[in-house]
Each structure stands twice: as structure tokens, then as C-alpha cells.
Amino acid sequence: MRIVVDAMGSDDYPVPDVAGAVLAAQTWPDDQITLVGQADRIEVEMERFDTSGLGLQIVHAGEAIAMDDEPAWAAREKQQSSMHIGMGLVRDDEADAFVSAGNTGAVLAVATLHTLKRIRGVRRPALAAIPPLPAGHFVTLDIGANADCKPSYLVQFALMGSIYAKAVLCRSAPRVGLLSNGEERGKGNQLVKETTELLEASDLDFVGNVEPKEAMARQVDVVVHDGFTGNIFIKTIEATASMLSNLIRDEIKSGPLTAVGGILARPAFGRVARRVDPFEVGGGPLLGVNGVVIVAHGRSNAQAIKNAVGQARRAVRGGVVEAIRSEVD
Amino acid sequence: MRIVVDAMGSDDYPVPDVAGAVLAAQTWPDDQITLVGQADRIEVEMERFDTSGLGLQIVHAGEAIAMDDEPAWAAREKQQSSMHIGMGLVRDDEADAFVSAGNTGAVLAVATLHTLKRIRGVRRPALAAIPPLPAGHFVTLDIGANADCKPSYLVQFALMGSIYAKAVLCRSAPRVGLLSNGEERGKGNQLVKETTELLEASDLDFVGNVEPKEAMARQVDVVVHDGFTGNIFIKTIEATASMLSNLIRDEIKSGPLTAVGGILARPAFGRVARRVDPFEVGGGPLLGVNGVVIVAHGRSNAQAIKNAVGQARRAVRGGVVEAIRSEVD
Numbered sequence: 001m002r003i004v005v006d007a008m009g010s011d012d013y014p015v016p017d018v019a020g021a022v023l024a025a026q027t028w029p030d031d032q033i034t035l036v037g038q039a040d041r042i043e044v045e046m047e048r049f050d051t052s053g054l055g056l057q058i059v060h061a062g063e064a065i066a067m068d069d070e071p072a073w074a075a076r077e078k079q080q081s082s083m084h085i086g087m088g089l090v091r092d093d094e095a096d097a098f099v100s101a102g103n104t105g106a107v108l109a110v111a112t113l114h115t116l117k118r119i120r121g122v123r124r125p126a127l128a129a130i131p132p133l134p135a136g137h138f139v140t141l142d143i144g145a146n147a148d149c150k151p152s153y154l155v156q157f158a159l160m161g162s163i164y165a166k167a168v169l170c171r172s173a174p175r176v177g178l179l180s181n182g183e184e185r186g187k188g189n190q191l192v193k194e195t196t197e198l199l200e201a202s203d204l205d206f207v208g209n210v211e212p213k214e215a216m217a218r219q220v221d222v223v224v225h226d227g228f229t230g231n232i233f234i235k236t237i238e239a240t241a242s243m244l245s246n247l248i249r250d251e252i253k254s255g256p257l258t259a260v261g262g263i264l265a266r267p268a269f270g271r272v273a274r275r276v277d278p279f280e281v282g283g284g285p286l287l288g289v290n291g292v293v294i295v296a297h298g299r300s301n302a303q304a305i306k307n308a309v310g311q312a313r314r315a316v317r318g319g320v321v322e323a324i325r326s327e328v329d
Numbered sequence: 330m331r332i333v334v335d336a337m338g339s340d341d342y343p344v345p346d347v348a349g350a351v352l353a354a355q356t357w358p359d360d361q362i363t364l365v366g367q368a369d370r371i372e373v374e375m376e377r378f379d380t381s382g383l384g385l386q387i388v389h390a391g392e393a394i395a396m397d398d399e400p401a402w403a404a405r406e407k408q409q410s411s412m413h414i415g416m417g418l419v420r421d422d423e424a425d426a427f428v429s430a431g432n433t434g435a436v437l438a439v440a441t442l443h444t445l446k447r448i449r450g451v452r453r454p455a456l457a458a459i460p461p462l463p464a465g466h467f468v469t470l471d472i473g474a475n476a477d478c479k480p481s482y483l484v485q486f487a488l489m490g491s492i493y494a495k496a497v498l499c500r501s502a503p504r505v506g507l508l509s510n511g512e513e514r515g516k517g518n519q520l521v522k523e524t525t526e527l528l529e530a531s532d533l534d535f536v537g538n539v540e541p542k543e544a545m546a547r548q549v550d551v552v553v554h555d556g557f558t559g560n561i562f563i564k565t566i567e568a569t570a571s572m573l574s575n576l577i578r579d580e581i582k583s584g585p586l587t588a589v590g591g592i593l594a595r596p597a598f599g600r601v602a603r604r605v606d607p608f609e610v611g612g613g614p615l616l617g618v619n620g621v622v623i624v625a626h627g628r629s630n631a632q633a634i635k636n637a638v639g640q641a642r643r644a645v646r647g648g649v650v651e652a653i654r655s656e657v658d
Binding site: 133134135144147148179180181182187188189190192211212213216217226227228229231232233235236237238239240241242243244245247248251252254255257258260261262263264265266267268269271272275276 | 462463464473476477508509510511516517518519521540541542545546555556557558560561562564565566567568569570571572573574576577580581583584586587589590591592593594595596597598600601604605
């Protein structure tokens with residue numbers, strides 16, 4: 001397996017990106033892990049580790065796309081960026097997958113417009129997430145690649161999400177739900193209502209509308225929505241979890257007895273944190289382009305980058321791109 | 330102050346509805362609280378309390394709208410429902426406000442189509458929520474009255490929300506944010522982009538896009554969105570909080586030492602629960618109709634109903650309806 005890791009991606013690049021790539025190379029020693037980015041900076045970081053015998057290599061990229069770069073501009077103007085060169089390796093079949101914790105909009109633009117390009121027949125590539133929830137993993141898409149969608153896009157998202165759920169989450173018959181403001185048929189905005197008719201006429205296992213609660217309880221394997229709604233959905237889960245965690249910590253610390261209780265209960269809080277840790281999943285796939293691309297969180301640590309590589313490996317092994325190609329065509 | 334409480338509203342009607350009305354009458358002894366619904370059932374419930382000297386009265390309604398009734402149908406066919414009669418009292422100036430924990434869609438339909446009607450100039454009434462979050466109260470609307478919206482609706486939501494924030498939450502200069510998938514100008518779906526231009530040209534204190542995290546941290550006083558997005562937003566907050574609470578409880582209980590810690594920390598958890606308790610707010614206003622209408626949660630207990638009455642009182646005292654009438658006109 002040949003995985004390319006963007007060394008210039010994360011908020012603290014290249015530190016977690018390089019450390020994560022080393023961790024991945026240690027975990028899967030038969031793989032070839034390629035770090036793309038500013039070679040001298042990558043080398044400095046790599047010196048912190050004993051990398052002898054590992055399948056690690058560096059490919060230099062003269063430019064880097066920043067988190068606050070305007071995506072379309074950066075994709076057009078920084079053709080020597082680590083994203084262009086990294087996804088170029090996948091396009092040229094010199095690698096199997098690309099992992100980046102960088103500017104999400106730029107990853108989308110470089111992938112769809114400048115390197116890998118859309119799979120023939122795919123109307124819009126979609127960014128998917130696998131939220132880290134205790135009820136178990138599901139695929140939720142689109143979370144931001146397409147703010148405005150047509151019903152036909154959502155039907156393709158459902159198809160691509162089902163393929164991913166089958167290939168990567170090992171669901172033999174993925175159930176698809178449409179995120180809506182009510183479970184009853186007929187609830188929803190115009191987009192949801194029109195998409196419902198198309199999904200009912202499809203070969204997918206469509207169960208109808210799901211509300212956030214049902215989606216999060218994993219009553220379905222694939223949750224479909226436009227990129228605007230999906231982005232609000234995912235970010236509201238994150239914001240609520242973070243707010244509640246901070247509130248609980250503050251209230252526990254605010255009294256001596258509750259503080260002792262908090263110390264005793266610490267292992268339980270640790271288990272909770274692990275069960276909802278976004279870094280355990282590592283990243284979400286960009287589906288619908290000619291190659292496996294995993295987008296990790298900008299705040300990723302080394303463990304998250306390593307897990308994103310793991311996600312990429314499963315997508316490659318599951319033949320996600322090939323399956324989308326044959327089923328969409 | 331004359332407040333009408335729907336006795337046939339909540340999931341366990343008339344028990345919490347009557348108990349909440351009694352609690353409200355005890356809390357505000359100068360008010361006249363009118364319970365509308367099946368008189369004999371209300372009387373049976375009222376006998377559990379000493380109501381002598383309280384300003385409580387019963388108005389009989391021969392029909393009740395059920396939670397699973399189709400709203401438009403129920404509003405059309407059940408003209409003797411507690412909702413019709415209760416809001417009729419407000420329309421006829423025999424009461425100042427109506428509170429119901431019943432079928433939200435039916436409250437909307439009965440209010441806008443059959444009793445109070447839209448305020449002249451209001452394009453679409455909106456259902457607002459005041460989420461119980463530790464950062465403090467803000468108004469977020471629409472949360473479900475209008476699944477599909479035009480930019481001009483959202484501008485009116487911003488205006489009505491600002492009026493409510495001023496009159497009820499006592500914000501002298503309410504700041505308005507547009508819920509979006511990114512804070513930068515230019516982020517958002519087509520609706521958000523078009524609404525941005527209109528809000529920038531308005532007299533409102535519009536600060537631009539807000540993401541869920543910023544909205545929940547109360548960086549603004551009014552959060553505006555279409556009813557579909559808002560419903561997903563509110564329900565995702567609820568679902569995440571509930572999921573995380575259950576997860577923490579289960580993990581704490583799963584070991585003897587952490588369980589002891591949980592007992593010691595219990596007062597802290599109690600404080601957390603109170604700071605995010607939806608029943609503390611009681612309900613959200615339906616804005617844009619000719620009368621104060623507060624919609625409470627179907628699962629409301631007596632305390633929630635009482636707090637919804639409190640919310641109604643503040644809206645009446647703040648002159649919300651009159652302010653919307655004069656500012657929209």
C-alpha cells in the first residue's frame with residue numbers, strides 16, 4: 001500500500017503530520033508512506049524518530065496552501081503545493097491514497113479541478129464524515145463540499161455513502177436515511193421531499209427521513225444531506241460536546257467534594273472521551289474523485305494522522321473508487 | 330395579566346398542564362390563568378391542589394388536537410379544539426397570551442390560519458427558541474415553521490428576533506448573526522448569501538455569519554436560519570447533550586470507584602443539568618401573529634409549563650406583538 005501524507009496540512013504542520021506518518025509507517029511496516037512538502041522541514045522533524053527500515057520517503061513540494069488561503073485561488077495559483085504534488089502522485093498511479101489535514105476547501109478544489117478530477121458520471125463529489133459516536137460508526141455526507149444541492153446530487157451521495165459503508169465499515173446492506181426535520185414522510189424542505197421520491201425509486205435500502213437523534217443513534221448506516229445542512233449538523237455535534245465537557249469540568253472543579261469525585265471518576269471520563277474522540281476516526285473521505293482522499297481535522301495530532309492513514313488504507317483495500325466508478329457509470 | 334393555558338397540550342395532558350397552570354397562578358397571584366380543555370378532566374386534576382383564592386378559571390373545549398394529528402387537517406376540522414378556543418380568547422381580547430405544549434404544527438396552523446392570523450406585513454410567522462445554554466440566552470429562529478424560506482423571510486425573522494431579544498431578554502442593541510457553514514463573508518448556501526446582502530442593507534445590528542459554536546457561545550443575541558436548518562440545529566444540540574449525558578452516566582456506573590466519584594460529583598452534575606435544562610426556559614414564541622403564543626415542549630412537566638407562562642408574561646409586558654406590528658408596517 002502506498003499512502004501519501006501532506007506534511008504541510010495541519011494547524012501545527014509539519015509536526016503532527018510527520019509524526020503521524022512515522023507512526024503509520026511503524027504500524028504498517030510493509031506500506032510505503034510518502035511525505036510531501038518542504039523537504040528540509042520534513043527532514044528536521046523526521047530526525048526526532050528512528051525511521052531506519054521504515055518505508056518512508058519524502059517528495060519535495062515548493063509551495064504550501066495555508067488554512068486561510070482562499071481555496072479556489074490557492075488551487076489555481078499554487079500548483080507546486082504539497083496538495084497538487086501529493087494528489088498528482090495518486091493520479092499518476094505512483095500512490096494509492098492521499099491524506100491531508102489541510103485547508104478542506106483547497107483539498108476539494110485541487111482534487112476536483114486540478115488533479116484527480118471527478119469520476120465520470122459523478123455530478124458532485126461529496127465530503128463525508130464518520131462521526132465518533134458511541135452508537136457506532138456511520139457515514140454522513142455531504143458535510144460541506146456542496147452548499148446548494150439538487151435532488152440528483154443527494155441520490156449520488158446516498159450511493160457513494162452506501163459503497164463506503166459496505167467497503168470500509170463492512171455493512172453488507174447499508175441502510176440510508178435522509179436527514180430531516182421530522183421522521184414522517186412529507187416532512188422536510190423541498191430538497192428533501194424531491195430527494196425522497198428519487199431514493200424510493202432507487203435500488204438503495206432507503207428507510208426514509210431521520211432526525212438528528214435517530215441518525216446519531218446509528219439507526220441507519222448512511223445519512224444524506226446537502227453540504228450546508230451537513231456542516232451545521234456535524235459542527236453542532238462538536239460544539240455541543242465541547243460546551244458540555246467544559247461545563248461539567250468547570251462545575252466539578254468548583255467545589256472540593258465534587259473535585260474529589262471528579263478525580264475518582266476520571267477513568268470514566270477518559271472512556272467517554274475515547275468513545276467520542278474524533279481523532280480515533282482520523283478523517284473523512286472525499287468521495288467521487290479518481291482516487292482515495294482522506295481529509296483530516298486541522299487540529300489533528302500524530303495519532304489522528306495515523307488513523308487517517310488507516311482510513312485511507314481501508315478505502316483502498318475496499319476498492320471504493322472502483323466501486324463508485326462501476327456503479328455510477 | 331390574563332394567560333390561557335392549553336390543558337390538552339402536553340404528552341401527559343392534562344396532568345402537567347393543569348399542575349403548571351396552578352403553579353403559575355400561585356407564583357403570580359394577581360394574574361388570571363385560564364385552562365382551556367375538557368372541563369371534567371381539568372376539574373379532576375385541579376382537585377389535587379388547593380386553588381382557593383387563585384385567579385384560575387376553566388373554559389371548556391369539546392375537542393382536543395392529538396400529537397399525531399396532521400396539523401393542517403386538525404386545524405381545519407377540529408374547530409372546537411382547546412387551541413382554537415384558547416387562541417380565540419386572545420384574538421377577542423379576552424386574554425393576553427396563549428401557552429401550549431401541544432402539537433407544534435397544529436399551534437402554527439390554528440394561529441396563522443384560523444384564529445390570530447398574521448400581523449399585516451409579516452410574510453411568514455416564525456417559531457423561535459431560546460436554547461438553555463450556559464453562555465446565556467439568545468433567540469434562534471426559525472426552528473420549524475417554514476422549511477423553505479426566501480431571503481426576505483429571513484430578514485423579517487431577524488427583525489422579529491431582535492424585537493424579542495430587546496423586549497424579553499432585555500438586550501438594548503441586539504446583535505444578529507446568520508447561521509452558516511463558515512464565518513467568512515461569502516460562505517453559506519445561496520439563501521445565506523442573498524440574505525447577507527439584505528441584512529447588511531438593513532437597520533439591524535448584523536454581524537455576519539456565525540457557526541454553531543459561536544452561536545452557542547452567545548456571540549450574538551439573535552441567530553437567524555430557515556426552519557429546516559434551525560430544526561436540525563436545535564435537535565442536534567438536544568440529541569448530543571442527551572447522548573453525552575447517558576454515556577457519562579453509564580461509564581461512571583460501570584466501575585465501583587468511578588461510581589463513588591459520581592456520587593461525590595453529583596451536585597456538580599445537578600448544576601450542569603440546571604444550566605442546560607430546557608424546562609427552565611419553558612417554551613419558544615411564535616412570532617408574527619396577532620397575539621402572544623408560547624409553544625412548550627411536549628414532554629413539559631409542571632415547572633416547564635409554569636416557566637412558559639412566565640415567558641408569555643414577559644412577551645406581553647415587553648409589548649412584542651405591538652412592536653412587531655409597528656416595525657414591520
